[in-house]
Each structure stands twice: as structure tokens, then as C-alpha cells.
Amino acid sequence: MIKTIFSAALPVSERLVIRKNRIVGAGGDGPRLALVTGIHGDELEGQYVAFELARRLGERLDDLAGTVDIYPAINPLGLSSHEHGAPGFDIDLDRTFPGSVNGNLTDALAHAVFSDVMGADVCIDVRSTSSYLQEVTQVRIDEQDAGKLVRIASALNARLVWVRVPTAVLDSTLAHCLNASGVPTLEVQMGSGMRISQDAGTWLVEGLLNLLEHLGAWTGPTIQLPPPMVSTGKNVATLVAESPGIFVPKVECGCRIRPGQVMGIVADPLEGVIKQEIASPCEGMLFALRTYPMVYPGSLLARVLRGGR
Amino acid sequence: MRSGVLYRMEVPHREPADIVGFDFGSKDGERACAIVGSTRGNEVQQTYICANLVARLEELERAGAFAPNKNVLVIPCVNPHSMNVGTRFWPANGTDINRRFPGNAQGSSTERVANAIMHVIRTYKLGIQLCSFNQPGDFLPHVRVVDAGPISDESLGLAADFGLPYVMSRKPSPFDTATLNYAWQASGSHAFSVYSRATDRLDVQSARQVEEAALRFLVTRGVLSDTTPVGTPQAEPVLVRESDLVDVRTERAAGFLVSSLRAGDHVCAGQELAQVLDTRNARVLETLRSPIDGRVFFLRTDPLVQQQMVVFRIAP
Numbered sequence: 170m171i172k173t174i175f176s177a178a179l180p181v182s183e184r185l186v187i188r189k190n191r192i193v194g195a196g197g198d199g200p201r202l203a204l205v206t207g208i209h210g211d212e213l214e215g216q217y218v219a220f221e222l223a224r225r226l227g228e229r230l231d232d233l234a235g236t237v238d239i240y241p242a243i244n245p246l247g248l249s250s251h252e253h254g255a256p257g258f259d260i261d262l263d264r265t266f267p268g269s270v271n272g273n274l275t276d277a278l279a280h281a282v283f284s285d286v287m288g289a290d291v292c293i294d295v296r297s298t299s300s301y302l303q304e305v306t307q308v309r310i311d312e313q314d315a316g317k318l319v320r321i322a323s324a325l326n327a328r329l330v331w332v333r334v335p336t337a338v339l340d341s342t343l344a345h346c347l348n349a350s351g352v353p354t355l356e357v358q359m360g361s362g363m364r365i366s367q368d369a370g371t372w373l374v375e376g377l378l379n380l381l382e383h384l385g386a387w388t389g390p391t392i393q394l395p396p397p398m399v400s401t402g403k404n405v406a407t408l409v410a411e412s413p414g415i416f417v418p419k420v421e422c423g424c425r426i427r428p429g430q431v432m433g434i435v436a437d438p439l440e441g442v443i444k445q446e447i448a449s450p451c452e453g454m455l456f457a458l459r460t461y462p463m464v465y466p467g468s469l470l471a472r473v474l475r476g477g478r
Numbered sequence: 479m480r481s482g483v484l485y486r487m488e489v490p491h492r493e494p495a496d497i498v499g500f501d502f503g504s505k506d507g508e509r510a511c512a513i514v515g516s517t518r519g520n521e522v523q524q525t526y527i528c529a530n531l532v533a534r535l536e537e538l539e540r541a542g543a544f545a546p547n548k549n550v551l552v553i554p555c556v557n558p559h560s561m562n563v564g565t566r567f568w569p570a571n572g573t574d575i576n577r578r579f580p581g582n583a584q585g586s587s588t589e590r591v592a593n594a595i596m597h598v599i600r601t602y603k604l605g606i607q608l609c610s611f612n613q614p615g616d617f618l619p620h621v622r623v624v625d626a627g628p629i630s631d632e633s634l635g636l637a638a639d640f641g642l643p644y645v646m647s648r649k650p651s652p653f654d655t656a657t658l659n660y661a662w663q664a665s666g667s668h669a670f671s672v673y674s675r676a677t678d679r680l681d682v683q684s685a686r687q688v689e690e691a692a693l694r695f696l697v698t699r700g701v702l703s704d705t706t707p708v709g710t711p712q713a714e715p716v717l718v719r720e721s722d723l724v725d726v727r728t729e730r731a732a733g734f735l736v737s738s739l740r741a742g743d744h745v746c747a748g749q750e751l752a753q754v755l756d757t758r759n760a761r762v763l764e765t766l767r768s769p770i771d772g773r774v775f776f777l778r779t780d781p782l783v784q785q786q787m788v789v790f791r792i793a794p
Contacts, residue, residue: 178732178785181757192642253572259612264653271725273613274786301571338577340652409586413490437490463491464571467587 172241175276175281187278189240189285190219192226194233200384201236203289203352204377205282208263208296208343210247210254214360217293217370222377235386238289243282251363264338266346283346290384291321292354293377294344300362301461302469303422305454308397309356311335314348318343322355323396324383326376328423329456329474330399351400360461398454403474406451410435410464413445422458426451435464451475479536480505485517485594487587487601489570495559497591499598501551502535503544503701510548510701512602512667513692514595517576517658518567519560526607527685528554531692538693551602551699556595557618571660577653579661598659604636604699605669608690610677614780616741618793620644621715622671624654626663633668634717635754639698640672640691641711643742644775644793648720650723675741691733719791724770726755726790728783731763739790743774751790754783767790 175187206215219241242248246256252395254261255275267268268279286292298304307329314331322330339345341392347354357373360366376394381387410416418433426432426449435445447470449455458470464470480501487495503510515521515528535575538544555561559578560569567574573588581592599605621637623630625647637645657760662669672691675684678684694708728735737752745751752785766789776791783789 178730180732180734180782180784189738271727273727273788274784277786299571336653337655409584413488463490463570465587466487467497467590468570468586469586 174285175278177277184244185274185278187240187243187245187282188224188286189238192223192230192233192237192239194235194386195230196232196234196388199235199386200290201238201288202377202381202384202386203240203286204294204295205237205240205286205292205343206244206295207242207248208244208294209238209261210244210250210252210256211300211362212297213248213363213365214297214370216241217365217367218295218373218377221370221374225374225378229389232387232389233381234383234388235381237288240282240286243278243289249404264341266341266343267350283343286347286348289352291380292344292347292352293325293380294354294356295373296358297360297362297364297463298358298457301459302457303361303460304358305329305423305456306332306357306359306373307456309333309358311339311345311348311436314353317353318348318355319399321353321380321383324380325355326355326372326374326379326392326394327397328355330397331405332399332401334402365442398474400474406449406453406471406473406475408447408450408471408473409434409466410445410468410470411466413465414436414438414444415462416459416464416470417462418458420455420458422455424455426453426455426473428452432458447471479532479539482533484598485591487591489559492559493769497553497558497595499553499558500532500535501549501553501610502539503548503550504546505549507547507549509602510550511604511606511617511696512551512599512605513553513608514556514599514658515554516561517556518574518610519557519562519564519569519607520566520678521610522561522678523680523685524560524610525555525673526680527608527674527688528552530685530689534689534693538706540704543706545700545703548701550696551598553595553599553743556591576658577654577656579658580665583585583655584713592658595658596665600665600667602667605667606695607659607662607671608668608688609659609671609673611673611776613778615616615778616675618644618741618775619672619675619684621645621691621693622646622648622662622669624648624650624657624659626650626660629663629666629668633663636668636699637670638715638717640670640695642672642691642712642715643711645717646720647717648719651719660703696776716793718775723775723791723793724772725788726751726766726768726792728764728766728785728787728789732756732783732784732785733763734760735781735789737776739774739777741777745772745774745792747771756782757782766790
């Protein structure tokens, strides 16, 4: 059942509408899972996940004993115009939660989304990494929530759970606000911006079915994967460009890396020289790799999980 | 006056992004006050104000108006590469430098810029940042102090020395904690955000008002001689908390926004502030009225408005 959770008039013959697809299982009342995506208009991986989850559940409603709410587009104007934030506002919607019913349009929208998700047993916020990178599917969790969320993340088929030290500026994300209000919420980062990685999306859908089973809301088939690697910032090596130029990768995201192995170069197209060789400082798994070639000093090139299998 | 490159970032296929500073008064004297202009590429008015301040301070320095042993730094533009291509945010990846403070010397490009600026300005006792708002609108020029800890109470007391009509205090939102102003206060300086009327256009009148306010502040704080000619404020500044402002929103309609008011106008309770017109036939869809007697502190100037948009903020 498609429901409108927020609507506001735009100047010329259009309304901004936020919709969700409420899928209720034939098995009666049960837990509620919320799948939220499309907060950033340039992150499209969740579009495929939303489609595929709705399709799979629709085929086997008899196996569902609970409710799944799918919110595919929290930022419909951004999604339709390739904008990260809300067009015309210079605002990152994921810095506006929990919103305000009496605030500006973006605040009111955030409040409507937050209020509608409240009460869910678990919320999954599916994000793409930026359009400059490719990343292995990972769940990002703030340190203070790790105790309750790592167990849920294990069901999602993510390869990696990254437990981070939170900063105050992230207090207004949807995930933080829902967790602070008692709705366990996991932020999934995957793939690449402006793209759909079909295989990664399919695996996440399998993970979502696993999670539903874990919640006692799914009796259909599932695929169990080995538990994810759980990492803290301390065992993540971050490599950045120190020279301007173009980044030319020599490896693929997700591969095993040896200490000293060259993962790519920063090259100067004008002089025809290599400005920087990007060598791994450790053995591990390359879980993020730059895909957009142009780099400035400080541009993120790669992240390696030390020792990751 | 001395000028120099405070930070240089080499970038692909362009001249380096140089952040240039101008310092006045005693070279090795007390770091009295730093003034920072634009951090975004569309903050043209903020750079314009700084450029005029550079000219005024140079004249005052020649005239011997600086107190002995005081140093003032002006950084007109923190983000020249964005300004040269007409983008508000960092051209390489769309990030906002003013959400990257206090920065990180080994971090991302914008974190490196933020770190370099903080490294220089944190040594100054007083800080003035010329700011812009993220909505198209007309503001009453004012000084804003974000509550960043115990230092902010004292900062609020000093803010009256600008002589602008309003001093506003603001409780920080999470995003404020990554702004230059917040980081500057957290590093122990009294930091003030000064808002002019304009951002991506030159408003000469309000630029002069802000320039005078900055110079007045330097005179009152003993950095410039008290014989320096700066205008006298028309009235004592009004201290207002941001939460005291009364918002007027479009509740029911979207369309053309038509108003003849300007920031600073006095309004009465019940007075019509604006009309929202249907974009198909100019029919009046909604009339916005002031709920209180007060003064227009902010009004939205975009000719089109959505439903549920704050169009006016009225100061009681």
C-alpha cells in the first residue's frame, strides 16, 4: 500500500511528496522494519535495494509476519536533479533531523520522516558512498550504539562493520536521532555515488531478509554469510593524495593488499611524471578506492582494513 | 601594511589556490584582531567589505591611528578557487569549508584549508567573520554570537561595541560545531559573526555600515586611536536571542511571493506582510500577516516560495 507521509506545494503546479510502500505480511502482526534511502540525491544504490526488496516480499507475502515500510526517496527533488542536498536550500537533509513541524520546508519534511519511522523495530538507512569512491558494503555505527547494533548488523550480510567515534556535527543525522530515540538504526554505505551496483544491492536484500528472519518476521528462504569483520577507526588506514594530479588505480576495491603493495599512482598529465605512489602501509582488505581521477592534496584515495580477511 | 600568502594549495591544471592575508600595525605586536571574509565562493559582499577594510586600515596605518604594539590581520577570501568559478562550495567535491573547522592538517582538502586558517587566526584575541545565510533573503545587519561555552557570555558583552542595531545570541545546532565561528571561540578567541544585507551581490550601503562597525569595534577595543573617524550608532544595540524571533511561514500555499517590505521596517500586529500568488493566474492564495508588533529582521527575497517556508522573521 502506497502512503503519502509528507506533502507540500511547490510554486508551479507540483507538490513535493514523500511516499512509502507499506508491505504487510499475510502472517499477521509482527515486527516493523523501516528501509529508508534517497536522503542524498546523488546516492542511488538504495533505489535498487528498495525495488528488489519490495519485489521479493511481494512474491512471498505468505512468508512475511510483520510490516516492512520502504521509503525510497526522502529527497525526491535532489534525486531528480542529481543534487546531494535539497535543491534551492544548500542544506544536507541528513543534518536536519529530527526536524521541526514549525520550521522551514526541509525541517518539516525531516520531522515527518522521523515521526513516521518512529516505532519501527529496526531502521536501515541505505546510502551510497560519494561519487568519487567505490566502497565495499559496510555498516557504520557510532561507538555508543555498538553494543546493541553490531548484533543486528551481523544479520545484514555486510562484509564490514565500522564502529566510529561520533562527532557533535553528526548529532542531526537520521540514524543518530532514531538511535537516540530508541529505534535501532543502521547506516549502510555501499557501492558508488550516481551508480547502482546490482550484485551488492542483491546481497543487501538477502541481508534484509536475514534480518527479518532474525526479527521473527520472515519464514522464507535466506542465505547466511560469514559474520562481518568489526572494525574500529584504529585499524583503518586512510590514504590521501599529497600532490595534485590524476589518480590511476592499480588494484580493485575489495581485494587483499600486502604491505608496500602499490595501489595506485598520482600522475601529472602535463609533465608526464608520477607525483606519488600509493603503497599500502599494512596487510589487509582494501575496502574503499577512489574512482574519480582528479585529485587535490587531501583527496581520499583508499582505505585499508588492517588484517581484514 | 604587509601582505603574504597564508596558505597555498597546489591544484590540478590551475594556478595554486593562495589564501592571502594583509596585516597592519605592529608586526610583532599583540595579535589583537583578525577579520575573515568569504569562506564560500559566492560571498562576494563579504570579500568586498574586507577589500574596503584593507584600504581603510592602510590609510589609518599611514595616519598613525594604530595603538602601539597592536596587530590586525584581514583575510578577504578563504576560498578564491570557488569564487573564480562561481560556485559556493569547494569546486573539487562540493564540500563547505565552513563545515570543516577546526580542520585537520592531514585530512581532506577543505579540512587542510580550515586547519591552516585556524592555525593563523587562533592567535588573535578578537575575531570577526563576515558571514552569509543559506537562504536568499534580506537581513538586518547584525552581530551574532553562537554559544560555544563560557567565553561566549563575555563575547556577547563585547558585541555591543560594533554599534550595529542588533546583537543576536544563538544556541548552537549540531552543524554549528563545525563552523569557523564555533571553532574560533573554542580555541579561546572572542569570535563574532557579522551579517551584512547581501551575499552574491554588492550592496554598497550595508557594506559601509559593516565596515564602520568593524572599525568602531577596533576603536572601542583600543586597537585604533579613539580619534579615528567612525560614525556614531543611531541607538543602543538591541540584544535578541534567536529563539525570540517570531517566524511567519507560508502555511497553505506556494507561488509568487510579493512584498514591499524591507529588512528593518517596523510592522504592527495584524499588518499584511506579503501575498502568495498563484503562478497560473496571479490569484491571491495566502496573505501573510505579522503576529506581533516588531521589526522585520529577515525576509525571504526569492520571487518564488514553497509551502511551509519561513518568509519573515520578526524581532519583537
